[in-house]
Amino acid sequence: MDQPIIVRAAPQEFICRAGSWGSLEQHLQRRGISRVLVVRGEQSWIAAAPFWPELIETETHYYIYGGECTYSERDAIAAYAEDHQLQAVIAVGGGKITDLVKTAAAKLNLPAVILPTLAATCAAWSSLSVMYDEHGEFIRFDIFARSNALVLLDPAVIAASPPELLTAGIGDTLAKWYEADVIIRNLDSPPLEVELGWYAARKCRENLLKYSGEALAALRAGELNDALVRIIETNIMAGGLVGGFAEDYGRTAGAHSIHDALTGIPESHRVLHGNKVAYGVLVQLALENNWSEIAELLPFYEQIGLPASLGDLGLAHLSRGDLLKLGRRATVPEASIHRMPGTVTAEAVAAAVEELEGYINKLRCGSAPAGTGREKDLQGEGAKTT
Structure with missing residues (x-):
């Protein structure tokens, strides 16, 4: 480090x-x-x-x-x-x-x-x-x-806010786990403050998958229940703790780089920040070749209304050339995507987006393999032990 x-x-x-x-x-x-x-x-x-x-x-x-x-x-x-x-x-x-x-x-x-x-x-x-x-x-x-x-x-x-804005917040906060984990699990000996951020990121994922459906139902009904309070505090407090403790090791990686690149496409400006980040999570997982995790997340995305494809973002018209431009914006030298292990190129990003599109289309048509349903431990798959 x-x-x-x-x-x-x-x-x-x-x-x-x-x-x-x-x-x-x-x-x-x-x-x-x-x-x-x-x-x-x-x-x-x-x-x-x-x-x-x-x-x-x-x-x-x-x-x-x-x-x-x-x-x-x-x-x-x-x-x-x-x-x-x-x-x-x-x-x-x-x-x-x-x-x-x-x-x-x-x-x-x-x-x-x-x-x-x-x-x-x-x-x-x-x-x-x-x-x-x-x-x-x-x-x-x-x-x-x-x-x-x-x-x-x-x-x-x-509780008086529009449900779609809370949904976007859930998407943004979900990225805390995937972006922190892809960085921290590759450290030889994370210091305690980084481990605390890692734990907070894991807690974000756990709470979101457990309480989001109930919280959004309460919001739509104009009610305030325990699930909604937990999601509110998860998005604001637990989400903030990740970068607050782990700093750059727990702040952003691939998902936010995809978001940042998408902001260069004028049609994406109507898409909420958290929705673009949630899509970026899936692209990051595609770059990691972690299709079982994508399959596990897709039902959750469908349940609460997070975008999983370019079509869901209103960007189905993007050409291969457009995807390469997206990849170049996502991989500028200062982009946080380079905190992921290995070398991530513009071509790799474009290919990951295309693979993700094909995979989701097949999964929605019932012809892609299902996810394993396996939960990662706190250190993540392939993590180095301390």
Whole structure:
């Protein structure tokens, strides 16, 4: 291991309970904060507004973000907060609003306070921001020296969100296991912090496969049950713990590189982040030649509505040349796909996508071999023991 590890395990404070937003002003006062900027969306605010507390003694400014997590948007938020001498930046929304607040707060060295309205990513937990250009194409992610000051997670708020967004969060979180495992199982002697991230990744997979169906049924029924709370916390907390402990050894590998490459295709911009990542999981497994795991996951994908093919993504029209372009974007030198063992080339990615398409088509037609149903142990198949 030659990559240094800095543990960024958790926010300074995290509270998950119904009604937790109501304590926001109390927590601000504990920190000596009396002037804040609230960054919010438009559609998400419609759902969030009924839960938003009255801030009686806090000077509150509002900023409506433009729809993308860009450096220009970050700079606009930071300039507003600086001009008005505000003391904290608060995110009320999903992953991109959260990432904007974190990067703007980091630029000003101000505390970031997160009130999630979705459980579609671990953005509320993690101390990094995924940055895009104005066209929605991935640029890079930036890691910050300061953790989020406070996360107030109200499951009742998430229970009012659209089911498809929770499904996407499940897809994004499922990747935690497959991306961490493909890296960590090949280490000779993972240090304890990496093993903790590995365990959290395994827990993500276990919870998602066990509780997702029941959680989504509750969400569609407008109910809040134990399964839904567990999935919300898995997506946000357990998912965030993976990279928080294991850092680059548990953050991203093949699945997110496929996602990042897909953002270069304009038609993919309407596909949710987690759905592209979930598809990337299957491509990564195809690159690993792990078809039994793909067969085991496909019923779960079908059950909750995750995409398993280019057709499911609305990209069935992609040609062989398009797939090679996709492969080149997925294998740029800085791509996390190179954390996988061996050499991954653009041609290998294109071939894996084509093989995956053929395999899924055959499986859906009932002519492909079934999965083994075998569960991997914590160290993963072929892992080196410590």
